[in-house]
Amino acid sequence: MPDTLSEATRSEFDRDTSVRLREPGVHDADLSPGWAIGHALNGGYLLAVLGRALGKTLPHPDPFTVTAHYLSATAAGPAVVRSETARAGRTLSTGTASLFQTGADGEEAERIRVLATYGDLGALGDDVRTSAKPPIMPPREQCFSAQDYPAGPDATPEISKRLDLRLDPATCGWAVGAPSGRGEMRGWLGLADGRDADPLSLLMAVDALPPTAFELGLSGWVPTVELTVHVRARPAPGPLRVCVTTANLAGGFLEEDVQIWDSADRLVTQSRQLARAKLD
Structure with missing residues (x-):
């Protein structure tokens, strides 16, 4: 399926998650350094790249459930996504995808392996019975952005420049050396260029906030398993x-358990990840 938007009109997220069909089931990608945390690329960004390739492989448009295992750190640069349809039904289709990079030794290494089921979110009914409640947070203008970081915005990860992230001050104690110990992180989230969220960008959004390990008093990289x-x-x-x-x-x-609510107070995404924490 070709991209329908030109390079000039696509958002940064769409450009940086784009894939090119090499042959059936094989897509090439150029992974952008703009989504890095330190030397490694953000796991949610990478999941969106894999999700886009799967969306071009499977007959249904939207990710319903996606499970990824992160085998090794992924760096910016060329990558290839190999995908395969496991089953294509009338309302749901399931497939697998793996992201590979060639290392300094010239050998190809698998970085991420995904199993996913896709469907059509627009075809779902209107019956919603949700006992969960949207998080109570201050208005966006009263929350902290990268500009408020004590060491300055240039000290924040590269990915923060691609996001419009406003953190709830109640979960920002870690930034001033006073973590709450509660293991919570909340914030308002959008893309910095104003692109509205869609099902694909939600795959990135679940991994976009600072790790809750910071509010538990830990520091450093928290890689997703x-x-x-x-x-x-x-x-x-x-x-x-x-x-x-x-x-x-x-x-x-x-x-880390994540809930994402949209502007209409609807719970649009849930996720859970297992991550490794650096213990001092």
């Missing part, structure tokens, strides 16, 4: 509200 995302609805235009919680840090690993 496994991430499962459920996309429940196409989001309404406007900023998203993202709530991340961790209930258990044990043995150097923690889980």
